[in-house]
Amino acid sequence: MxxxxxxxxxxxxxxxxxxxxxxxxxxxxxxxxxxxxxxxxxxxxxxxxxxxxxxxxxxxxxxxxxxxxISKMVAATGFMSLVTQGRVDLDADVSVYLGETLRHPAFPDISITPRMLLSHTSGLRNGADFPVPFNRSLLGRLREAAREDNYGGWLAPASERPSHWFSYSDTNFAVLAQIIERVTGGRFDRFMREMLFEPLGLDVGYNWSGVxxxxxxxxxxxxxxxxxxxxxxxxxxxxxxxxIVFYRGENNDAAAEANYSIGLNGFAFAPQGGLRxxxxxxxxxxxxxxxxxxxxxxxxxxxxxxxxxxxxxxxxxxxxxxxxxxxxxxxxxxxxxxxxxxxxxxxxxxxxxxxxxxxxxxxxxxxxxxxxxxxxxxxxxxxxxxxxxxxxxxxxxxxxxxxxxxxxxxxxxxxx
Missing domain, CATH: 3.40.710 (Beta-lactamase)
Known part of the structure; x- marks a missing residue:
């Protein structure tokens, strides 16, 4: 040997x-x-x-x-193509794109924006039960966390104001991937393949998708x-x-690609780290x-x-x-x-x-x-x-x- x-x-x-x-x-x-x-x-x-x-x-x-x-920067590149096309505003309230309100409970008057997500200043964190499993609602988990002690680790303490305080968090990019799906009506992995990977001749993909x-x-x-x-x-x-590889969690019998719900959970294809x-x-x-x-x-x-x-x-x-x-x-x-x-x-x-x-x-x-x-x-x-x-x-x-x-x-x- x-x-x-x-x-x-x-x-x-x-x-x-x-x-x-x-x-x-x-x-x-x-x-x-x-x-x-x-x-x-x-x-x-x-x-x-x-x-x-x-x-x-x-x-x-x-x-x-x-x-x-590195997956985050690549996902950000895809997201910015929607900004260039005028389909997303970096300083708009992300709730407009998500179809549900997303706020930090301690700062209900501060809109969370795509710019905050991209720069890790949104007030979102990786919760104690991070990540949210396949086909479970990410925003639903954040709403639950808002009622838990210390926000279940999913949100910053009240001393750290969104837009002002930086804290590196994978959850920001799960929300960005979810916005991509809500705006385009398609899956994040396929969007990245068509927008970036195929034009560059790359045989790569998130969670092995398309590889x-x-x-x-x-x-x-x-x-x-x-x-x-x-x-x-x-x-x-x-x-x-x-x-494709998905994080299924425990007792998740519906964790199959055929059951995927677009725009429900941006963690599905691991935009935060899952690029192969x-x-x-x-x-x-x-x-x-x-x-x-x-x-x-x-x-x-x-x-x-x-x-x-x-x-x-x-x-x-x-x-x-x-x-x-x-x-x-x-x-x-x-x-x-x-x-x-x-x-x-x-x-x-x-x-x-x-x-x-x-x-x-x-x-x-x-x-x-x-x-x-x-x-x-x-x-x-x-x-x-x-x-x-x-x-x-x-x-x-x-x-x-x-x-x-x-x-x-x-x-x-x-x-x-």
């Missing part, structure tokens, strides 16, 4: 760009890879192992996996080291095409964003402009120890602030972090990133598998982990 793996790694090294070992700089990780595109060129690296349908193989850049919260069997056969499971072994957390055995794509697919998306940025696309300009900025003198959000210090509309907008006020820095890319736009991902062992730099005409995407849920090795310069900083540094070196 080990000699065959060594041969495979040697062969991969011949096909990809050579350089110092990625995994040597991130001990304890299962695999890592990146694609960096400097002006007119491309650099690729992949190392480690992947669990593919129960078999250990070399990790490859064309293996699809659950890309985590070919050929692509699914290469799926890499999310893994974590538990009890002395690598154990799959997600996608150990993806369903055969065209089946490969590093190579992320690279294609990064080039798409870079091209739009350099063309001055209006919707992307709105997305990449900070809609919320942390104020250390009068705290107005949960930065997660400095990880979030500014946020656009579905896009992370690092400011490269130094460590201060007891917070770590958001200089993910070093001093030039302010020129980078994109989104990070973190779920089930996968750590991912999709970023572009319009000033330098460059893109960088990456994935790391095997990150533990707790006790993560801290980064040297930022609120990221040291393995994330290591893969970013390798990518930045490849861009030079």
């Amino acid at each position: 080990w000699s065959r793996r060594a041969f495979g790694q040697k062969l991969i090294g011949a096909l990809l760009d050579r350089g110092p070992s990625l995994l040597r700089g991130m001990p304890g990780m299962l695999s890592a890879g990146f694609i960096a595109r400097p002006r007119g060129g491309v650099r690729r690296r992949a190392e480690g192992r992947a669990l593919v349908h129960g078999q250990w193989r070399d990790f490859a850049l064309d293996q699809p996996f659950r890309v985590a919260s 070919s069997q050929r692509k699914r056969a290469r799926a890499a499971a999310a893994c974590e080291w538990q009890d002395g072994a690598w154990r799959p957390q997600v996608d150990a055995a993806p369903p055969r095409a065209p089946e 794509a490969s590093v190579a697919d992320l690279d294609r998306l990064a080039r798409f964003y870079l091209d739009r940025a350099r063309a001055g696309d209006g919707a992307l300009t709105q997305m990449t402009s900070p809609a919320w900025v942390f104020d250390p003198a009068a705290p107005n959000g949960d930065t997660l120890n400095g990880f979030y210090q500014a946020f656009g509309l579905g896009v992370q907008t690092p400011l490269a602030r130094p460590a201060q006020h007891g917070l770590r820095s958001d200089a993910y890319f070093g001093a030039d972090s302010v020129s980078w736009r994109g989104h990070l991902g973190d779920a089930y062992g996968w750590m991912t990133g999709l970023f572009w730099n319009a000033r330098e005409n460059a893109t960088l995407v990456w994935a790391i598998n095997g990150m533990p849920e707790t006790d993560r090795p801290p980064g040297a310069r930022s609120a990221l982990s040291s393995p994330e900083e290591a893969v970013i540094d390798a990518g930045l070196a490849a861009l030079r």
Whole structure:
């Protein structure tokens, strides 16, 4: 086994760009890879192992996996197409689109808007029983939560006013997906496929929706080291095409695609983290964003402009120890602030972090990133598998982990 793996790694090294070992700089990780595109060129690296349908193989850049919260930025891109078409107003009350009133019970006079959802300033949270299972009403659960102690964890405390206070929450994007369905009259997954994935020639999809069997056969499971072994957390055995994965919850006999109710529960296709794509697919998306940025696309300009900025003198959000210090509309907008006020820095890319736009991902062992730099005409995407849920090795310069900083540094070196 080990000699065959060594041969495979040697062969991969011949096909990809050579350089110092990625995994040597991130001990304890299962695999890592990146694609960096400097002006007119491309650099690729992949190392480690992947669990593919129960078999250990070399990790490859064309293996699809659950890309985590990069999914949010991609969903935001779909949503902004409706804004561009004039079908949605960023500053309108979302109740108009949802067909039901959505308010924070402590702030009944403040309308929750799409802009608040996209920038995580809506006052919505991930509840104690997050997410809402398939074909159960999301707004119904939020109404119930409004009558529970501490709002069941689904809504911010009364000290955190919507539109003012930032708190990163998956629920915002479930509501956005629900608005997409209510406005278009179709399913979120199909909307994303027709609006973005098919035009870009991408064989990707939320919760495996629309992904070919050929692509699914290469799926890499999310893994974590538990009890002395690598154990799959997600996608150990993806369903055969065209089946879709749904979070069904307990005793949910109606959890079948044929029973899906459009506009009832935006969590169904996991817009917050359920996109399945490969590093190579992320690279294609990064080039798409870079091209739009350099063309001055209006919707992307709105997305990449900070809609919320942390104020250390009068705290107005949960930065997660400095990880979030500014946020656009579905896009992370690092400011490269130094460590201060007891917070770590958001200089993910070093001093030039302010020129980078994109989104990070973190779920089930996968750590991912999709970023572009319009000033330098460059893109960088990456994935790391095997990150533990707790006790993560801290980064040297930022609120990221040291393995994330290591893969970013390798990518930045490849861009030079």
